[in-house]
Amino acid sequence: MTGEVSIARLTDSVADFIREQGLEGVSTVGQSMGGRIVLELARRGVGGDTVALDPGGFWNRRELFVFGATLRPSIALVRALRGRLPALLGSSVGRTLLLAQLSARPWALSEETVLPDVRGLADSPATGAALNALTKGPKQQGAPAGTVPGRVTIGWGRRDLVTVPRQAARAAELFPDAVLHWFGRCGHFPQWDAPAEATQLILDSTD
Known part of the structure; x- marks a missing residue:
């Protein structure tokens, strides 16, 4: 990708790759910014099942x-x-x-x-x-019930200091079809703090 970096353009690039490779309906998994991108793909109707771990984009101004x-x-x-x-x-x-x-x-x-x-x-x-794309761009938009292409699972660390846990309620409200999974003693990186649990969640939540 060339030019200005934004969530929309990053998502465009991933969506183009999925289409060019003939991967329509593929499950997508992302963490942090990647979590936001896969939720944006789901909102657009791209891909299949979606797993977003501690995604960005659901913060208030403070x-x-x-x-x-x-x-x-x-x-x-x-x-x-x-x-x-x-x-x-x-x-x-x-x-x-x-x-x-x-x-x-x-x-x-x-x-x-x-x-x-x-x-x-x-x-x-x-x-x-x-x-800059995360902090200066728009917040993550949601997807009305019944509009996402597959299952949506959002995982959140209860001790996340980057995308703090109270943001999970906003994510769940914007994606009403999503299942919210809490990682107990876990910060912003479930793949670090709870690798077995994160792996099992991904396997159980995707086809």
Whole structure:
């Protein structure tokens, strides 16, 4: 994709890929921004079953301000520490200091689990543009009952500090066909904090 980054254009790109590859009716799964994109696909009638984990786009004005004001410095810090990430993430203390905003139990994670994702945030040239798309673009629109192409499941971490748990009620209201699943001791990354539960939810919620 070239040009301005926006949720609408990112979703267009995924929808085009699904169509070009002959994957109509494919199940879609996403987390955070990816969760928002797969919900937007479902709203448009693209794909089949949908699983969105801790999706963005359901905040109020204050929550959106806090999201941008806290996540931007965190990303800047990760970029500044790029060369030291393996050492920092190799210790429980380093993981706790760096990942407390993203995980409910960062000290319990392994370096192998978190390093690829954190490096991706540090290295991607589009991280800033993607954050702008989330914070400066419109909120996620909903889909009236009976209009989505398959089952919709929304998973949310009860200790999510990025897309805070009270946003789940707004998501459920905007997507009345959705089933809401709560991850107990889990932050913004269910695939980190509850990998077996997240995997089982995806398998049980898609064809």
